[in-house]
Each structure stands twice: as structure tokens, then as C-alpha cells.
Amino acid sequence: MQYTWNDIEQYVSVCTHCPLSKTRHQPVMGRGNHQANLMLIAEAPGEQENQQGLPFVGQSGKILDNLLRDCGLNREEIYITNILKCHPPGNRDPREEEKEACFPYLKYETFLLKPKIIVCLGRVAAQHIISPDFKITKQHGTWIYRKNCALTATYHPSAILRDPSKYESVKEDFCEIVKKL
Ligand code: URA
Numbered sequence: 001m002q003y004t005w006n007d008i009e010q011y012v013s014v015c016t017h018c019p020l021s022k023t024r025h026q027p028v029m030g031r032g033n034h035q036a037n038l039m040l041i042a043e044a045p046g047e048q049e050n051q052q053g054l055p056f057v058g059q060s061g062k063i064l065d066n067l068l069r070d071c072g073l074n075r076e077e078i079y080i081t082n083i084l085k086c087h088p089p090g091n092r093d094p095r096e097e098e099k100e101a102c103f104p105y106l107k108y109e110t111f112l113l114k115p116k117i118i119v120c121l122g123r124v125a126a127q128h129i130i131s132p133d134f135k136i137t138k139q140h141g142t143w144i145y146r147k148n149c150a151l152t153a154t155y156h157p158s159a160i161l162r163d164p165s166k167y168e169s170v171k172e173d174f175c176e177i178v179k180k181l
Pocket of ligand 1: 042043044045047049054055056057060061082
């Protein structure tokens with residue numbers, strides 16, 4: 001049987017596969033264009049996302065929107081999701097068992113979307129999706145290919161919040177992604 005986007009959203013909305021279901025306010029399903037060629041994958045919802053049930057609605061979301069705008073993209077053209085659908089308390093790194101419990105949702109989102117390009121936002125996503133020894137500082141902006149999909153990674157927008165000088169470098173990565181599209 002093939003699940004639909006609505007099925008996945010329904011499962012995520014009542015998921016209790018890991019203890020984060022006890023501390024979350026709202027799970028955060030991916031959002032965006034279900035026909036998009038470009039899929040962004042970050043690590044986990046932050047506090048604002050936990051409150052609103054939507055990805056990238058806080059400070060990092062503003063930076064992401066600026067990056068997209070500077071490269072001629074907008075959210076309506078892409079699909080954005082996270083490895084974890086629930087907020088880890090205190091924004092700590094996702095635990096292995098949480099990533100494992102949540103992975104089927106990401107797999108299904110990827111299966112339904114069939115993106116041409118996947119961009120991992122930050123170390124946690126890059127190490128989970130591309131390679132466990134991925135070094136974001138050295139390897140951001142590099143590409144690998146799997147089946148019919150090109151994968152790359154860049155810094156998470158929250159890294160720009162901590163160090164605004166990274167903006168230009170992430171913008172360059174995004175502009176290369178747009179060229180590839
Ligand atoms: N940070 C993330 O990794 N994901 C979000 O959705 C928001 C902030």
C-alpha cells in the first residue's frame with residue numbers, strides 16, 4: 001500500500017515513537033511544494049516551531065528566507081523538513097534513538113517528493129544523510145550523487161545567527177544549488 005502526504009501528516013501528528021512526544025507541544029511535519037525538485041533537510045524543530053507546528057518560523061527561518069530571496073527562490077518552490085519532527089528540549093542535539101524512530105517519516109517524505117536535489121542544513125543533518133564523518137566546515141558546498149538525486153550540505157541558518165560573517169559563504173552555496181536546479 002502506498003501512503004499519501006495526508007497519511008504521513010496524520011501519523012506524525014499523533015506519533016509516540018519516542019519520548020519527545022511527551023515533551024513536545026506540536027509535532028512539525030515538513031512543509032512546502034509537493035512537486036518541488038529541491039528538498040531542504042534540517043535537524044529538528046526549535047522552540048518557535050514547537051509552538052506553531054511549522055518548520056523554520058523562528059529566527060533561523062528569517063535567515064533562511066533571506067538566503068532563498070538572495071538566490072531568487074522562495075518557500076513556495078521548495079520543500080523543507082527536519083530529521084526529527086519533535087523539538088528536543090533545550091535545543092540539544094537529536095539522540096540516535098530519536099533519529100532512528102523518526103527516520104521512516106523522512107524516508108516517506110523523500111519517497112513521495114522524489115527530489116532532484118537534497119540540501120542538508122547543518123552538521124547533524126549532513127552526518128545523518130550524507131556521511132557520519134561529514135565535516136561541515138570543510139565539505140559544505142560539495143556534492144555527492146545517489147540514484148537520481150544530487151546531495152549537498154551547507155551551514156544551518158542558526159550558525160549564521162551565531163556568526164553573521166558566514167552569511168556570504170552560505171549564500172554562495174545556495175546560489176550554486178540554484179544553478180544546479
Ligand atoms: N531549526 C531547525 O533545524 N529546524 C527548524 O524547523 C527550525 C529551526
